[in-house]
Amino acid sequence: MEQLLYHLLQFGRTQEIVYELNKIKEEKEDIEFIKEYETLMNSNVYVDSPLAISATEVFRENMNLFDIEVQEEIMKGDNPLEFPGLKFTRTADESKALNEDKTPSVIISASGMCEVGRIKHHLKHNLWNPKSTILFVGYQAPGTLGHSIVNGAKTVKVFGEEIAINARVEYIEGYSGHADQEGLMNFIYSFISKPKHIFLVHGEEEAQNVLKEKIEKETGILATVPGYGQTFELNELIEMTCQISKKQNKILRLYVLERLEKLKLEINDMDTNIREDMDNPDLKDEDISIINEKMKDLEKQILNIIEG
Secondary structure, three states, X not given: OXXXXXXXXXXXXXXXXXXXHHHHHHOOOOHHHHHHOHHHHOOEEEEOOHHHHHHHHHHHHOHHHOOHHHHHHHHOOXXXXXXXXXXXXXXXXXXHHHOOOOOOEEEEEOOOOOOOOOHHHHHHHHOOOOOOEEEEOOOOOOOOHHHHHHOOXXXXXXXXXXXXXXXXXXXXHHHOOOOOHHHHHHHHHOOOOOOOEEEOOOOOHHHHHHHHHHHHXXXXXXXXXXXXXEEEEEOOOEEEEEEOOOOOHHHHHHHHHHHHHHHHHHHHHHHHHHHHHHOOOOOOHHHHHHHHHHHHHHHHHHHHHHHO
16 A cells, blocks of 8 residues: 555544644645645545544534634634545444555554554554555553564564564654653642642653652652552551562462453454455465464464463
8 A cells, every 4th residue: 555654543642633634634735745745635544443433523523612723713614623535434344445445545543552453454464565654643662562663673473473564664752642741740830739749650660760850859749659569558658568579369360361361352353364364366375375384383372371
């Protein structure tokens, strides 16, 4: 798919991207701009996420709550969430059809870290394509497929298949759903009655420690970055009352069950993916043999787990 552009989004950012694309497409009076982005300007934009589609409908139904500037644009007939070429793929079949379409397009697929959902099918069909672009606009946690792609992996596994990353990979931080350090500090400054103590429980360890030092230095409020399994009692003095040195058996059991549920989703996706391949009349015998060998390997691994 020529010059395919993916936006990997989480809830709320889909509408921001649609809004921005609407504004870009309106700037057609700029001749140089048109020449440079002619393909993008004329491409269809697909919102390929049931949740994002539902959220967009909520936005559309409550446009009276938009700020004055946007409402003025709506009154002029410019709906910020509608423009020519914007399409919504509601069904799984519509989503699959996008990977068969060879025309340039933009696909907005809302699975922030590429772990589950429709985005994995799009990645399988396009990561190898040097004419594709994968654009991330959200944080990618370590250990996720999205993190591997953003951080320069040469290959990744999608549905158990090793896929070479030849597509252009880009990352925009400006659409993060979380406040940055300045935003968090402004939030603390905004309190009339300042908190006695602040616990930092979200984010990467290095960033948490930097923010902790900044809070204590600039506001005088004590801050704590709690470790795994620590328990604190909130009295006049904040005291740690318990420290678990390693995962308890119960927690580990829950972790294993969570992994099992994730594996089930992966197998369901793999089932859909293989059946699609088998229905392809152009599939070569050697390709079928490769898939068969991979299935044998997977079967052996599953039997090893079952037999202990």
